[in-house]
Amino acid sequence: MRSLSQTYPVSTSCAVLGLPRSSYYHQAKPRDEQGLREAIVEIARRRPTYGSRRVAVALQRSSSGARAGRHSVRRLMREMGLAIKPKRGRGSGTDSRHSLGRYPNLIKGIQPERPNQVWVADITYVRVGSEFVYLAVIMDVFTRSVRGWHISWTAGQSLTLAALRKALEHHPAPEFHHSDQGSQYAAKAYIKLLRGRGTQISMAAPGKPKENGYAERLIRTTKEEEVYLSDYQNMAEAREQLGYFIEVVYNQQRPHSALDYLTLAEFEGEWLLRNSLKLPEILCPII
Numbered sequence: 001m002r003s004l005s006q007t008y009p010v011s012t013s014c015a016v017l018g019l020p021r022s023s024y025y026h027q028a029k030p031r032d033e034q035g036l037r038e039a040i041v042e043i044a045r046r047r048p049t050y051g052s053r054r055v056a057v058a059l060q061r062s063s064s065g066a067r068a069g070r071h072s073v074r075r076l077m078r079e080m081g082l083a084i085k086p087k088r089g090r091g092s093g094t095d096s097r098h099s100l101g102r103y104p105n106l107i108k109g110i111q112p113e114r115p116n117q118v119w120v121a122d123i124t125y126v127r128v129g130s131e132f133v134y135l136a137v138i139m140d141v142f143t144r145s146v147r148g149w150h151i152s153w154t155a156g157q158s159l160t161l162a163a164l165r166k167a168l169e170h171h172p173a174p175e176f177h178h179s180d181q182g183s184q185y186a187a188k189a190y191i192k193l194l195r196g197r198g199t200q201i202s203m204a205a206p207g208k209p210k211e212n213g214y215a216e217r218l219i220r221t222t223k224e225e226e227v228y229l230s231d232y233q234n235m236a237e238a239r240e241q242l243g244y245f246i247e248v249v250y251n252q253q254r255p256h257s258a259l260d261y262l263t264l265a266e267f268e269g270e271w272l273l274r275n276s277l278k279l280p281e282i283l284c285p286i287i
Contacts, residue, residue, distance in 0.1 A: 157183070
């Protein structure tokens with residue numbers, strides 16, 4: 001079978017196809033992916049639990065100049081063996097076996113429309129050396145921003161109170177505070193502090209952790225992207241590294257899928273600007 005160029009002049013074929021004559025002689029060069037690979041490896045080194053979607057977003061935000069769509073990133077990550085499955089750990093550190101007050105789930109069906117409308121709270125274990133310490137976190141559901149956190153050797157009410165006080169130090173009290181039925185959140189001092197600020201108390205039903213799903217996901221992210229990747233030797237090291245992850249990486253640098261891949265600081269800042277409000281201090285001090 002004769003080729004098109006053997007039947008018709010090249011100029012005629014290009015004119016019919018609406019192409020410049022030079023395109024017939026153009027030889028496509030293989031794409032140099034080395035720079036892209038290096039940029040992906042660097043992101044994966046810093047954020048080992050990122051999937052292809054987050055890596056692609058991180059590339060767009062980086063100064064490396066490397067850019068690629070999610071499918072290309074996923075292919076390269078598979079070729080380089082960068083698909084890592086995070087390990088699982090222990091669950092919540094709260095104790096719901098107590099005789100303190102119980103509260104209904106008041107946020108069921110509520111879709112927060114502004115910052116500080118709904119805060120959620122939870123506790124988890126963190127390994128330090130051969131022991132476990134406890135981390136309490138409070139998150140604003142609308143912005144996904146961590147409002148307060150505290151780490152302690154014990155899981156009593158002093159742990160959750162410290163996290164709550166940090167949150168209230170820099171942010172207006174929420175309309176609703178939601179948690180599980182743990183004694184740390186039902187403690188009289190904790191409830192008194194919230195009620196004194198006009199906050200309504202909400203709790204997930206016993207045995208239904210999904211009703212505190214936002215806080216559970218925050219704990220999971222903290223575990224997968226920081227705790228499981230670290231080897232804390234002492235409390236000072238755990239406090240410093242967790243503080244950096246929560247306040248800098250999570251609150252300011254990490255793109256969030258639920259926020260159209262804006263960082264939490266960007267999302268809250270844009271919302272406050274649109275609504276002509278003064279931007280409050282987002283970070284909590286490392287204590």
